[in-house]
Amino acid sequence: MDVDRLTTVIEDFNTIFIRLPSVRKFNFSTLSVLHTLDRRGPIRLTDLLATEQLKQPALTSLVAKLEQDGLLQRRPDPTDGRASLISLTRSGRQIVRSRHAHRVAKLTRLVDQLTPEERAVLAGSVDVLNRLTELAEETP
Amino acid sequence: MDVDRLTTVIEDFNTIFIRLPSVRKFNFSTLSVLHTLDRRGPIRLTDLLATEQLKQPALTSLVAKLEQDGLLQRRPDPTDGRASLISLTRSGRQIVRSRHAHRVAKLTRLVDQLTPEERAVLAGSVDVLNRLTELAEETP
DNA sequence: GCACTTACATCGAAAATTGATATAGTCGCC
DNA sequence: GGCGACTATATCAATTTTCGATGTAAGTGC
Numbered sequence: 001m002d003v004d005r006l007t008t009v010i011e012d013f014n015t016i017f018i019r020l021p022s023v024r025k026f027n028f029s030t031l032s033v034l035h036t037l038d039r040r041g042p043i044r045l046t047d048l049l050a051t052e053q054l055k056q057p058a059l060t061s062l063v064a065k066l067e068q069d070g071l072l073q074r075r076p077d078p079t080d081g082r083a084s085l086i087s088l089t090r091s092g093r094q095i096v097r098s099r100h101a102h103r104v105a106k107l108t109r110l111v112d113q114l115t116p117e118e119r120a121v122l123a124g125s126v127d128v129l130n131r132l133t134e135l136a137e138e139t140p
Numbered sequence: 141m142d143v144d145r146l147t148t149v150i151e152d153f154n155t156i157f158i159r160l161p162s163v164r165k166f167n168f169s170t171l172s173v174l175h176t177l178d179r180r181g182p183i184r185l186t187d188l189l190a191t192e193q194l195k196q197p198a199l200t201s202l203v204a205k206l207e208q209d210g211l212l213q214r215r216p217d218p219t220d221g222r223a224s225l226i227s228l229t230r231s232g233r234q235i236v237r238s239r240h241a242h243r244v245a246k247l248t249r250l251v252d253q254l255t256p257e258e259r260a261v262l263a264g265s266v267d268v269l270n271r272l273t274e275l276a277e278e279t280p
Numbered sequence: 281g282c283a284c285t286t287a288c289a290t291c292g293a294a295a296a297t298t299g300a301t302a303t304a305g306t307c308g309c310c
Numbered sequence: 311g312g313c314g315a316c317t318a319t320a321t322c323a324a325t326t327t328t329c330g331a332t333g334t335a336a337g338t339g340c
Contacts, residue, residue: 126146
């Protein structure tokens with residue numbers, strides 16, 4: 001099992017997977033925040049901070065801007081008066097879904113060109129890839 | 141073959157694959173430029189522009205800064221007096237390699253926790269993933 | 281050798297990000 | 311039930327990044 005080569009292949013695959021012909025121009029920080037909110041549901045700013053590569057003031061101002069733009073909403077945390085819970089609005093979720101849909105379309109076009117055997121291999125790897133992600137979340 | 145789920149799994153995997161505990165603080169644009177230069181060798185600014193999500197003036201100033209910092213070098217293009225060929229210096233390549241090494245180490249720690257069967261599936265998928273990347277480069 | 285295009289640079293303004301610091305709520309303890 | 315330490319988020323000024331508009335100089339076609 002050549003992990004070095006696996007790493008290289010994923011790195012290279014990502015250069016085509018991540019970049020999308022984007023309708024609206026969001027920077028990387030914004031897209032990452034929207035994605036995290038979509039997965040992690042209502043979350044406090046501090047917890048969101050842990051997954052994003054931003055300092056707290058930058059995240060505060062980004063969240064404020066996205067709230068202005070109606071992509072997310074903040075509700076007071078009922079269990080902690082200092083905090084608020086941030087979650088996507090319908091419109092924010094729409095953006096994440098739309099980007100996802102574009103990726104699915106792009107990937108479908110590629111997968112269609114694979115042989116049936118290759119497709120089977122790829123399909124079989126989905127659970128393993130998912131397992132890797134789970135392990136990463138558990139592993140310190 | 142559920143491409144939708146494949147897409148989701150890769151998106152989620154990437155949240156742990158991309159982010160690294162970085163020694164030096166480079167932003168996403170910088171890392172992307174360094175990575176592209178490492179793969180695509182000496183390249184003109186305009187061609188580099190195609191893969192990066194920046195406008196030309198931003199890339200010009202980023203390249204100028206990275207040249208100052210000794211991470212890349214510019215040599216005149218012998219075949220075109222207007223252009224110059226940009227390539228990584230040893231020091232620039234060092235950064236890309238170091239980040240790659242961190243990913244390999246991180247991924248190794250995860251792969252070690254898989255069963256032999258899971259590892260075999262993953263190893264088998266490397267070529268297919270690579271094929272997908274090639275197809276993406278060919279596909280318009 | 282003259283218009284036209286292409287490759288890159290320059291410049292001022294707008295946006296994003298940061299470090300330092302402030303504010304305000306919470307918790308443990310007596 | 312109030313004091314001190316801690317935590318969550320906000321604010322502010324300075325820096326960095328990015329952009330749009332435009333310039334310059336080298337190549338290209340006729």
